[in-house]
Amino acid sequence: MSTERGRESSAGRPGILDVAALAGVSPATVSRSLRGQSKVAPQTRRRVLDAAYQLSYVASPQASGLASGRTRAIAVVVPFITRWFFSTVVAGVTDVLRESGYDVVLYHLGSANDRDRFFERMPLARRVDGILSLSMPLSEEHTLALRALDLPLVSVGSHVPGSPSVRIDEIAAARTAVNHLLHQGHEKIGLIAGVPDDPGFGFASSEQRRRGYDLALRSAGLTVDPDLTVTGHYGIEGGAAAMAQLLSGPVLPTAVFAEYDELALGALWALRRAGLPVPERMSVVGIDDHELAQVLDLTTVAQDAHEQGAVAAQLLLQALETPSDHEPDTDIVLPTYLVLRASSAPPRRTRRKH
Template identity: 65%
Template structure:
């Protein structure tokens, strides 16, 4: 048995084993996985094939607290100005800094910037570990991160073989739709965020769309594409998607928005059209955005700050050599229904909905 085969069998695959399988030097493996232009395309493909064949993963060794530690962590995030990402980043950064780590923030706002980042890979020899926050990563990007051979932890988009924190996205979506079904809605629409570049789609988006469809089918309902719309990510995208639904031949009595910012945009579009929420259309989202309570938005709440904090804890555990075999299992935080005034049974008279007593927030 070759050295690379023995390493694979023992679960200790490293860059050397990949290099032996591909017939190149370890330095060429590192350059190939990082997408550097100096590597010939056929050589790079051979390295990628070898890495896949050997199920190459980054080393879980505890190097962070050892001699030579830089006490620095890279945090890689797709958006810094949107509520979810800024909140989860704050949770992670605060925990890392309290524990004596400097943080370098990399903001990769679109697919082109992301691809350029992974081509030049500025992290090598600068940080002890990497924390990615809901980053949509291709297989090649993941391999490039593993080629750094330092601890890697993620939030929201689990990377196989690495610790992660997040929620059960599919279950959260089913909870939202089940709430509307419980209220006796049948024409339930879905509003999704749509990336400018399909390479920048989020794992959570697909999971929430699937949860929507599963909940409808479990209730004996069919998925009607006329009740599904997408707009750019953010408030304006929610308004645009809701406007699309209002222009179609079938009118939803309730709408599930992929996340709260889309739901808030949908609320604005409905009220601008003279429609009552929830008298004419009920709205529910996911997040419990900081504006959700003020806007009386029913939502599935997730603890966003805690996801960042837990991810940072997981990274520090790996750096200190405290992470066991179970550390690679995703840490899933609970969610809960925050019942507010944007949802009610269908057909509620406008006058009745305006006279109803506002209910206090309550988790369920």
């Protein structure tokens, strides 16, 4: 028997059909009664609760899904689960969904090919109740495929038209970092920009942070020097390689802004190996407030990745509880703030003047 009763009875436990038979109602009415839905008459609900109490029945998530048409599972689509930002967002998502009785089904798409294969076979239909997309680089075709599922969708770090999203202002965060260096008296400020291992798998946040760097310099009356811009693959090793490239260039900056803390941490590593003291010889600032930023005393612009995941999960739960034909196009922008540590200081010439 494929019903709840068959599965439960094999383990010696009463099933939903047992409760329905004792209460004299249908299994669907049992499910609605136990979930407190208003469509059930009070006397019927009382009869169901009494029957469940007599049988010591405990509803399972799978049983509730059979009656309600829900799986009690949420798909979380993430590009790189091993990286700090994504793993921290997933932790925030999981904390909220677990409290509400939902399981998380994680889809790790680490390349453009993985992403395209995922959307070709689209394994989400009838397996999950909603979708959380974490900074996934999506084409218009991918977005349409997600919308065609007709499931609640919330994105983190990017915006899918017609769906709620949670993010930070990437441009403002970058301007905060660069303005901090400008206020300290730096004029030759280098940029370490992140590039993906897979050229077809770039992130909008990287482009926006570069734009913030440009805007901050231009607002201060400075020109962007191409000799002070280098790129490195996302990660600490990529940041170290980019810093080494900058050190071998024709112009040496007095400060460096790295798009991501992991790149900044790599830059600190390269400077230490080159024997250049930080911040006496060169200041370094990043964005994120990575868990190692405090350990290595990195000045950074902090974002709360865990909170972004928690807020996104709450938005998805709201969409599940109050479904409508048109989801609100909510765009929640969470704040960022400068965290001052020991990796930034005025350039040496300024200190000598003082």
